[in-house]
Structure formats: C-alpha cells, structure tokens
Amino acid sequence: MQALSPSKLLSRFGAAFMAIALDVGGMAVLLYQILRCLVPPRLDGMETWRNLYKVGVKSAPIVVVTAMLTGAIMVIQSGALVAQFDAFGLLGWGAAFATLREVGPIMIGLMFSGRVGANNTAELGTMKVTDQIDALRALAIDPITYLLVPRFIAIVLMMFLLTIVGDLTALVGGAYTGQVLLGVSPSLFASSVIEYITLEDLFNGLFKAFTFGIAIAVVSSHYGMTTSGGAVGVGRSVNNSVVASAVLIFVLDYFITSILH
Amino acid sequence: MIRIAEVYKYRGHECVINGVNLVIPQGTQVGLIGPGGAGKSLLMKICAGLVRPDSGSVLIDGTEVVGIGDVEMTSVRSKIGMLFQNYALFDFMTVEENIGFPLRQLGGRTEEEIRDEVNRLLLAVDLPNTQKLFPNELSGGMKKRVTFARAVIANPPILFYDDPTAGLDPVTSGKIFALLEERRARGGTTSIVVSHDILGMRDICDSFVLMDHGRIVFSGTREQIEASTRPFVGQFWRGEADD
Numbered sequence A: 001m002q003a004l005s006p007s008k009l010l011s012r013f014g015a016a017f018m019a020i021a022l023d024v025g026g027m028a029v030l031l032y033q034i035l036r037c038l039v040p041p042r043l044d045g046m047e048t049w050r051n052l053y054k055v056g057v058k059s060a061p062i063v064v065v066t067a068m069l070t071g072a073i074m075v076i077q078s079g080a081l082v083a084q085f086d087a088f089g090l091l092g093w094g095a096a097f098a099t100l101r102e103v104g105p106i107m108i109g110l111m112f113s114g115r116v117g118a119n120n121t122a123e124l125g126t127m128k129v130t131d132q133i134d135a136l137r138a139l140a141i142d143p144i145t146y147l148l149v150p151r152f153i154a155i156v157l158m159m160f161l162l163t164i165v166g167d168l169t170a171l172v173g174g175a176y177t178g179q180v181l182l183g184v185s186p187s188l189f190a191s192s193v194i195e196y197i198t199l200e201d202l203f204n205g206l207f208k209a210f211t212f213g214i215a216i217a218v219v220s221s222h223y224g225m226t227t228s229g230g231a232v233g234v235g236r237s238v239n240n241s242v243v244a245s246a247v248l249i250f251v252l253d254y255f256i257t258s259i260l261h
Numbered sequence B: 001m002i003r004i005a006e007v008y009k010y011r012g013h014e015c016v017i018n019g020v021n022l023v024i025p026q027g028t029q030v031g032l033i034g035p036g037g038a039g040k041s042l043l044m045k046i047c048a049g050l051v052r053p054d055s056g057s058v059l060i061d062g063t064e065v066v067g068i069g070d071v072e073m074t075s076v077r078s079k080i081g082m083l084f085q086n087y088a089l090f091d092f093m094t095v096e097e098n099i100g101f102p103l104r105q106l107g108g109r110t111e112e113e114i115r116d117e118v119n120r121l122l123l124a125v126d127l128p129n130t131q132k133l134f135p136n137e138l139s140g141g142m143k144k145r146v147t148f149a150r151a152v153i154a155n156p157p158i159l160f161y162d163d164p165t166a167g168l169d170p171v172t173s174g175k176i177f178a179l180l181e182e183r184r185a186r187g188g189t190t191s192i193v194v195s196h197d198i199l200g201m202r203d204i205c206d207s208f209v210l211m212d213h214g215r216i217v218f219s220g221t222r223e224q225i226e227a228s229t230r231p232f233v234g235q236f237w238r239g240e241a242d243d
C-alpha cells in the first residue's frame, strides 16, 4: 500500500469523523422526532400491532433458547469452584447475579440487534431504495409516525419484556444444570436466589434492557432511513446498523454500570 | 397550476437539474420526454415536494413547496397523485390494500365502498382476481398497473405519471393511455406524463417538454415540436439514431 501524505491522512481522518458525527447527529434528531410523536401518542395502531407481533412473538423462541443455555453455562463455569469450596448454597446467587445484571441484557441485546435490528434496517432500507418511503410521503403520511414510532415501541417494549422472560428461563436453565451436574436441588438453588438477589439487581438489568432497546430501535431505523444505492446499499446499511448497535450496547453498558455502581 | 422557476439540483458537483423553468396551466396534461438520465423523474419528485431542490421555487396551486416542512405539505400533498417509475408498491400490503390505501387514509368511506372502487379500477386496468396477491407475486407490467390504480383512486386534481406504460405489452399500454386520455378529457386534472412511448403519448398531451442533461431544451405543442428544425428535437421525436 502506498504511504499517505500527512495532509491526505488528515483529510481522511476528517472525512471519517464527519461521517460519524453526521450519523450520531442524525440519530439524535431521529430520537427527538420519535419521542415528540409519543407525547401525546401519534401512531398507527395497525402498524403497531403488526410490529409487536413480529418482534415479540417471533423473537421469543430464540430468546428462550439462548437464555436457557446462558443460565446453564453460568452454572457450568462456576460449578468447579462451587464444588471445591463446598459453596452449593451460593450457586443460585452466582448464576442469577451475573445473569440478571449483565449477561442477560447483553446477550438479549445482541440477539435483538442481530435479529430485530438488522431486519428493521433491511426493511426500511428496501422501502427507501424502492421509493416506498416517498410513496408514503406523497400520500401525506409522515413516515416517522407511520413506520418508525410503531417499530420503536415494538422494539423497546419487547426488548424489556423478553429480558424478563429471558431472566426467568436462564434461572430455570441454571437450576436444572445445577441439579444434573452438581446435585444441587432446585429448592436450594431457588432459596439462594431469593435470599441474596435484591430487586435492585433485577431493576439494574431491566434498565439496561430498556436503554439497549432504545439504542437498537434508533440505530436500526436511522441506518434504514438513510439507505441509498439499491440492494448493495441495503446490505451496507444492515452491516453498519448491526455493528453500531453492538458497539453502542457495550458503551451504554459501561456507562450505566459505572454510574449505578 | 404548477409553476417551476429557476430550479437547480446538484449531485455532488454535477448539476442534474439545471435552471428549469416551467409552467403547467390548470387542467392541462404535459408530456415530459427526454433520454434516460435527463432528470425527468427527479424533476417530477421536485414538483411533488419529495426532493428539495438546491435553489429555485416550485408553486403548486399558489403554494410554495420548496423549504416547507412535511406538516405544511400535507394540504398540498392531498391534491397530488403519483405513479412512481419503479412502482413503489408497499410490499407488506396486498394489491387490494395498496390500491385502497389512499382512500383509507383520506377516511370518510366504508370498507365496502373502498373495495368496490378497488375492484372497479382493477377491472379497468385488466387485473381481475389479483386482489389478494402481494407485489412480489406480480410481473413488472402488473405492478405498473397496480401503481396506476393507486395513483388515481382518490381522484387527485394533480397527477404525476412516471413511465406509466413501461414493461407493458402494446395492447395494455394502449389501455393505460386511453385511461389517461379519459381523465384529461373529463377536465380538471393537471398532470405530467413521463414516457418513452412517444407514439402513444402524441395524442393524449396538450403540450410537450423535452429534457436533456437537466435542462429543458424544447417545449411546445405537438405541431410545434413536429415543425421544429432543431436536429436533436426532431431526432428524439421520431426516434431516429443520430449518426
């Protein structure tokens, strides 16, 4: 590769910085526009139902399976240590603490960004490049209220609800694995959870899920609505959307964890 | 009436709409012709307020649409019907839902009335028994006819048809042109028709505008265009290759 002159390097750096600033600015404006439509609620009822169904019902199985396995993995990981120190009474706490506060929201957030977010970007992007968004606007329909607000509500609400479902199934998976692998009875597992896990642990994780939901909804909608350049452009947008959502999830997690600690 | 004045639009440094001035009087049908990439579709989107020009003014029935927000545009848009060149059918809706959508959004009609109107239009465009199909189950020509039906169902006083007969066989294409003519003859509709089918368009437009490279190079009636001595105009009208 040819060495770049300092001025070229600087201009490339500048261009990249401008592109990121443009995306971040676009997302902030989009979030504002969506929130403005929420008070008082202005949205299409039919579209909202359709999206709630699509996002929620169709994501539930995959969330249940991943959560169940996550709970099991937490127990397997801590199993050796638990057995070594004869701390069977702490197994439930260990698995639940990590799952509720951290692993659950992150795992489900990443699942969501890969499944629901990518789908959202692809759908909106395709609508954009095939003029469907313009067709809506030509009919005096605001794409934000008609398309984006229902998706926002569906993604944020379902991310939140499915994290609760995921937390529960992870605990079931953990309890089951604990019994099979370490002989820890489910009642001992449960009592350890009830005794040591506070509501604060639960709410901490749910708050994260809520913000991840907002992030996924806004990022995926932004990349969808700014798609250009045919099928290739849709592919590029989906890619950007998934990467940006994942990065944002970790960044938000870092800040929330450090602030709430 | 549509009045376009000094409209410019750039893509990067390239000027894709280059100082266009155009007046379309109330109740007339204008044929917009020109080679591929001349800027016909883009000019139409600018007229419909879907794309904002970099400078210039677009007046629709006396309302300036350049620079106003989507909310203020609502009253102007309710007067406009648009047939998009690449269909722009909502792919999550059936044919029936697509066509009925503008009426449903307007409100004030029962589902029954909407269904009847949709069925009537589907017959007119020769697409019976396609109500329950989705756009991805249709051929290009079928999609074109569905978009046509969606554009005209609410009887808007202003209509933009972007290539309404692309991909249609000669018989169907003749039917669509006849429907355009019928609408024009009824009066009251101001419209722009973009098409490469000059033979089909000759008799259904009050005047013609020829575009090339983002500029209007000729505008006038059929007689004027046929009498033009400018080589490009004559060649384009008669579809001769230049050598």
Ligand SMILES: Nc1ncnc2c1ncn2[C@@H]1O[C@H](COP(=O)(O)OP(=O)(O)OP(=O)(O)O)[C@@H](O)[C@H]1O
Binding pocket: B009, B010, B011, B016, B034, B035, B036, B037, B038, B039, B040, B041, B042, B043, B051, B085
């Ligand atoms: N929103 C836009 N902003 C800037 N430039 C655009 C925009 N949309 C299209 N263009 C450019 O305008 C030029 C004219 O495109 P347009 O689609 O209007 O051609 P056309 O005359 O309709 O051609 P065809 O007969 O093939 O449909 C192209 O170079 C295109 O890249």
Ligand SMILES: [Mg+2]
Binding pocket: B040, B041, B042, B085, B162
């Ligand atoms: Mg075109």
